[in-house]
Amino acid sequence: MYKITKSISLTLMFLLMTLSSINAQLINPxxxxxxxxxxxxxxxxxxxxxxxxxxxxxxxxxxxxxxxxxxxxxxxxxxxxxxxxxxxxxxxxxxxxxxxxxxxxxxxxxxxxxxxxxxxxxxxxxxxxxxxxxxxxxxxxxxxxxxxxxxxxxxxxxxxxxxxxxxVTETKNTEELKAVSSSGQPAEDESIWGFMISAFIFGLAAIFTPCVFPMIPLTVSFFTNQSGGKAKALFYGLSIVGIYGLFGVVLAPLAGDPSVANAISTHWIPNILFFTIFIIFAMSFFGMFEITMPSSLVNNVDQKSDKGGFFSVFFMAFTLVLVSFSCTGPIVGTILIESVGGAYLKPIFGMLAFASAFALPFTIFALFPGLMKNLPKSGGWLNSVKVVLGFVELALAFKFLSTVDLVYHWGILDKDIMVAIWIAISIMLGLYLLGKIRLPHDSPMDTVSPPRLILATIVFSFVFYLIPGLFGAPLKMLSGILPPQTHHTFDINAIVRQEVENASISNGEQNEMLYPVKYGDIFHLPHGLKGYFNYNQAVAASKKFGKPIFLDFTGHGCANCRKMEDNVWSDPRVLQRLKEDYIILALYVDDPTKLPKSEWITSTFDGNVKKTIGAKNFDFQITKFNSNAQPYYCLLDSDGEKMIPAKAYDLNVENFIEFLDNGVKSFKK
Incomplete structure (x- = not known):
């Protein structure tokens, strides 16, 4: 059973790494x-x-x-x-x-x-x-x-x-040039830098694992006992960075193709695959089994490291990467999977950030061996680092299962269920840090060290932050990670809004809407907003009620869409404008719901027949607005024509208010 599980996990890992070879990066001609x-x-x-x-x-x-x-x-x-x-x-x-x-x-x-x-x-x-x-x-x-x-x-x-x-190769609108790189891919500096910082932290965490930390003194002793040791040590560190960077280069075309990245981030097959991989990673870190490279590969590479010179130094670095795979493999896999659906350079930057942190101690201690005296001794604490990472992997696994649940409307993993799962995982992690739970390979613990106590305090504080989310608190810090507020079984705020709306309807104060709302049983707008999910119906409403259209190209798997809804749309000034001044139209570009044959279209862009709601909406965004990014906001007149330049992801509330006000002014003219 051990060998079978290990083979499956390796196969899944390398399947992810090789998917990119079948997709070429689109160009801007x-x-x-x-x-x-x-x-x-x-x-x-x-x-x-x-x-x-x-x-x-x-x-x-x-x-x-x-x-x-x-x-x-x-x-x-x-x-x-x-x-x-x-x-x-x-x-x-x-x-x-x-x-x-x-x-x-x-x-x-x-x-x-x-x-x-x-x-x-x-x-x-x-x-x-x-x-x-x-x-x-x-x-x-x-x-x-x-x-x-x-x-x-x-x-x-x-x-x-x-x-x-x-x-089609660029993913931001004209007003957001500052967020578009010269390659035509979304720079999203804040997102890229945040991702790189996370990858760097993961690289530091990987150092303090049982299969990496003990390698530091062995590596340092090798370079300090031969001529040219400092130059070779520096080359050793650069080789580690280069090897991991190559993983990012291999995956970059996949992340750089927006249509492929969108399919991978929302289709049930890759998301179930990623969910399974993360569960396997977590079980490995918990000590159930180890994920290792084939011994023949490790031995062959290790033999080449004995030939001397800089050639041998490179293969020493390669050997370290292979030998430490049982600890670093799940971490590297996490970074690469999280980079899919981002910018073209995101997996490259992620791998370079991880590798820079990972190679740092090997290089520094080889250049300055005297610092070795300050290193803590190996011990059971190294396995605790692995277990903590295992809990992180377990929590992240449910993010992918949640995406499938949203896209395919299963209704199983609503926001409150997801929050409950994360609360349970966090409590288990806190108890583990306090020594109340022991796993295989853990050493006996008579007392709790100050670092473990501090970390346990942080974890339990996170639990208390999550608890209000069970009853409808927005949990803005986790926007884009948890399911949207519209997928909450017991949202107190939503219940109150519904009661107020029912009272208004009974008094003859029903909001101006064309009923029934097409696809209203599938899609829902946040914050109690009312709107449409079909273009023709929204245009008809605009003509009837004399209001401009607020068109939102969004997606179930769009993290930035949720951040905009939770942090910008939630502002009372924005909500007032959306409710009173606009006909809201939300078009989901990743929804797999099949359309009746009478509503199929043949794309003028790629010649393919669009048979689902998402495919039809995505094609509409590309062909009419020359954009394939989400979120993407357009303000249209009653003929469906764009009045002012569109707007993309921007968490500045004042900018969004100005955008909405300019649309109203243009419509009145």
Missing amino acids: VTWNAELSNQDAKAGDVIEISYHATIKDGWYLYSSDFDPDLGPMLTEVEYKPNNTYQIAGEFTPINPKKKYDELWEGDVTYFKKHGEFTQKIKILKDDFKIEVDISGQSCSDETGQCIPLGKEFVLGNKEAKVSSISS
Whole structure:
């Protein structure tokens, strides 16, 4: 049974590592820039804007001067009007090529390598500002793949600011350029840095485990007893970082492909797989069995470390990685799994942060062996570190099971059930730290050391923080980790809101809504808000009640969506505006609910038939708004047209209020 369990766990671990090999990173084939013919123009002058597109080899860009009903997306411009300028001419392509397109069965015009468009503008005020979106579609000659893309420009007679809008390879809107890296992936500096800090802490924790800590003096003695020891010690540390960094590089394409990452983060197969892996990791740390590399692999690598020189130093580092796998494997697996669905560089940064902390003591003590005197002696406390990590792994396991429960509407692991499980795990951890629970490989403990007592106090404080969550407390600190508040069996606040609403209905004060709400039995808005989950129904409500539409592209597995709802939407000023000023429309992009065949669509983006609510909504977000990030908020008029630039993840409440107010002003105009 031991060998079978170990083989299964290794297979699952390496399956995760090799998934990335089947997915290539999507590219951004067109780079845009714009320039004014006269940036010092004055009122009354007519100037020209030139738009230049640099197109990658093997790709082409559709022009703007063929039949728009043919099928491909024309290259178009959309100007945000103001009183400093007016359009004075047509948007004109410069010398495009023409061909018969077999895919669309008609004549199209296009550009290769370089494209240029011009537009005449009349300046009305000396201090002018031109805000414009240019969008289009680029296709590959080699693969036939087509990508909607574009860019936003802010031009004027002062220092112009230029920002790019999202294409299929970019995941933030135009207003959030500060949160988008040059690679077109979401930088989310706060999230990336927080993830790296967590990975670094995990790396430090891995040092204090039974299969790593005793290796430090052995490694130090090797480098201090030979010539060039300090240089080799430094190379040893860099080799450890490089080996772990390679794991991140392998997984990076998987995290960098938004559609694949979205599928992995929400589909039941990978999430059940991750749940199983984490349970196995926890059982391993509890002492039920060990996860080790095959002895033949370890021996072969160890033999190569005897050849001398820097070559041997690298294989010494590789040997350490393999030998310590029974302790570090679950930790590394946790970091890699948590990085899936993030930015392209997230697994790389995570592995580099982990490895830097892990390699730190080996390098420092080899460079300065005198510090070894300050190291604590090995003992039973090392196994306690493993057990504590096991409890952490056990708690994280239920996060993945919760995602499946949300996406597939099982209703088994609601928020209060999840909180109860975490309370139980935390209490068990606290009792373990106090010596009330013993596991295999634990040493007898007559007294509780001060560090264990302090850690136990922190754990029990966390338990007291969780307890109100059983009765509906929002637990904002855990937003995005726990299920949303709408999936709470016994939410006192929700019960009170429902009673107030029932009283209002009995008095004839029913809220303005079109009933029945389509998919209202599947989806629910937070904080007692009322809204729609179908685009056509929301547009109809907007026309009937004369309110703009607040469109929220969200997902069951979207952690940032929950953070926005718990920390921004919950503000009374935001709630008031959403309730009184807007028709709320929430479109879930990851819901697997099957649609009737009459509602299936064939995507103009990838040509595939969309058969589920989530697939249809996700395709709608890409094709209409050129974005694939969640959360993504659009303010629409009663015709479903975007009034102002969209907004993405931003926990600044004042910014969100300004966004909503600007939408109302635009709608009234």
